[in-house]
Amino acid sequence: MxxxxxxxxxxxxxxxxxxxxxxxxxxxxxxxxxxxxxxxxxxxxxxxxxxxxxxxxxxxxxxxxxxxxxxxxxxxxxxxxxxxxxxxxxxxxxxxxxxxxxxxxxxxxxxxxxxxxxxxxxxxxxxxxxxxxxxxxxxxxxxxxxxxxxxxxxxxxxxxxxxxxxxxxxxxxxxxxxxxxxxxxxxxxxxxxxxxxxxxxxxxxxxxxxxxxxxxxxWTRPAPAAEQRSLQVSLIQGNVDQAVKWDADGLMPTLDIYLTLTRAHLDSDLIVWPETAIPEFFHRVEEPLLTSLGETARAAGAEVVIGLPVMIPDGRYYNALVSLGSAEDQYFKRHLVPFGEFLPFKRQLRPLIDWFEVPMSDFSRGRAERPLLRVGDWPAGASICYEAVFPEEVREALPEAAFLINVSNDAWFGDSLAPHQHLQFARLRALETGRWLVRATNTGISAIIDPHGRVQARLPLFERAALTGTLEARAGATPFVRFGxxxxxxxxxxxxxxxxxxxxxxxxxxxxxxxxxxx
Structure with missing residues (x-):
């Protein structure tokens, strides 16, 4: 006893x-x-x-x-x-x-x-x-x-x-x-x-x-020589304060931050903005901003990937990635965060959740069979924030994906363990799939990660800057990609x-x- x-x-x-x-x-x-x-x-x-x-x-x-x-x-x-x-x-x-x-x-x-x-x-x-x-x-x-x-x-x-x-x-x-x-x-x-x-x-x-x-x-190999294998990439870390990010008066200053940093790096092959970098619906900024940005990118030979919400005609809206440049495509986030991006048991819990003032907390779930985004000539494996924690979902983009793109807004977690943990889990996705992974975040930690899960370059927390480095398009599949x-x-x-x-x-x-x- x-x-x-x-x-x-x-x-x-x-x-x-x-x-x-x-x-x-x-x-x-x-x-x-x-x-x-x-x-x-x-x-x-x-x-x-x-x-x-x-x-x-x-x-x-x-x-x-x-x-x-x-x-x-x-x-x-x-x-x-x-x-x-x-x-x-x-x-x-x-x-x-x-x-x-x-x-x-x-x-x-x-x-x-x-x-x-x-x-x-x-x-x-x-x-x-x-x-x-x-x-x-x-x-x-x-x-x-x-x-x-x-x-x-x-x-x-x-x-x-x-x-x-x-x-x-x-x-x-x-x-x-x-x-x-x-x-x-x-x-x-x-x-x-x-x-x-x-x-x-x-x-x-x-x-x-x-x-x-x-x-x-x-486990993987460089993409065929017929394709451009080495790409220069710039990740834009705007470091926009979460407390003011969704204020109406904050839209123009936010856009100015991202556009200024982007114009300084148009010599890169790929430029990536973070999750919901533009705190406004796609259709409201398409004509005054995105169309001209896409034209500028094409003229410079660059591809730009931007995180922002997209609303469709029936009123549903999605947490999305949009690619601009020589090809245009969209990816809608498929795995949403309960209570942060959608409300389970909405009717029963509405009074409680009204206390939690989260902007755009009623996203719809993307229905794409695979998390792929066309970026110029390359298919990229796309994940938004929380999705990078789910290995089985990330591997669904392989073996077609030449590299992985993850965007996030870890400003929600402040100066805590979460941004460091989140980066570590993204690194593990790169190692599991044998692909380069670029990770653009609002307040950090933005990073360029090689197929071995090693960070080749990074920006620290709460720094406004662009991170520039190179990645290599790759082909092939690891055993984990094949069998999960x-x-x-x-x-x-x-x-x-x-x-x-x-x-x-x-x-x-x-x-x-x-x-x-x-x-």
């Missing part, structure tokens, strides 16, 4: 482990902490069952999201004009709700491990099969249920470590599985003895070495099946103890 003191210590360990995950992400990049975080999570669950296990998992999630996404309050309070008390309460409610995923994960882990223990399954079945598989499957569930929130997945923080070599093959969920398996192997290294301990050490070393070697491979997350999800399912078969056959490699503890 567990004592109250043991329960208190397990709860504290769960909280500390959840908070420990956050420094593995940007801007800290302490990627080994993700493994230690999951090791602590797994240790906190030892000997716990049922509601107790669920509580510990929920506490882990509360710490992870409470530290990692506390910037939600900034959007609600400072820019949504919501009273501070209400904004903080809603942020806490969001954190508590997201933490339920980890409560579910913990409950399932202990349920299956107890079943395995009753059947004297091998000591390694829990930490090396059940735990990693369920961790990945619950993260995957979090990435799509209720429109999804795949922020702070365990694999996101591995971009600058040896495990990153797995990203072009298995995607972010493959990185998460590698982190969870590493935690399980580290558990065995610390708690087993003799040959099992040596095997755990060898497995951990081989996993990280294999991933690092994969990182040396080139299906292999890793199937692998997680097979790991669970293997654990169930081990339990059903009643095999045991170690006498005594419960799964994951020293035999």
């Amino acid at each position: 567990n004592s109250p003191r043991d329960g208190w210590l397990s709860g504290l360990l769960a909280l500390l482990s959840g908070a420990l995950m956050v420094p593995s992400f940007a801007p800290f990049h302490l990627y080994p902490l993700a493994v230690l975080s999951l090791l602590g999570f797994y240790r906190a669950l030892r000997g716990r069952t049922g509601a107790d296990a669920f509580r510990l998992g929920w506490l882990f999630g509360v710490a992870l999201f409470g530290v990692g996404v506390s910037w939600v309050r900034i959007s609600l309070n400072e820019f949504g004009n919501m009273p501070a008390l209400i904004a903080n309460l809603l942020m806490l409610l969001f954190v508590a709700a997201m933490a339920l995923y980890y409560g579910l994960c913990a409950w399932l882990i202990r349920l299956l491990e107890q079943w395995l223990a009753n059947r004297a399954a091998p000591v390694w079945a829990g930490p090396l099969l059940v735990f990693p598989a369920l961790w990945v499957l619950v993260e995957w569930l979090r990435g799509w249920l209720f429109t999804g929130f795949p922020w702070l997945l365990a694999g996101n923080g591995q971009l600058d470590g040896p495990l990153a070599g797995l990203a072009p093959v298995l995607g972010v969920h493959g990185l998460s599985l590698a982190v969870a398996v590493s935690a399980g192997l580290l558990w065995g290294l610390l708690h087993w003895s003799g040959q099992p301990r040596r095997r755990a050490a060898a497995g951990l070393a081989l996993l990280w070495l294999f991933a690092a070697m994969l990182g040396l491979l080139q 997350s299906r292999p890793i999800l199937a692998g997680a399912g097979l790991m669970l099946l293997a654990a169930l078969l081990l339990g059903a056959r009643g095999r045991s490699e170690h006498a005594g103890g419960e799964p994951g503890q020293a035999g």
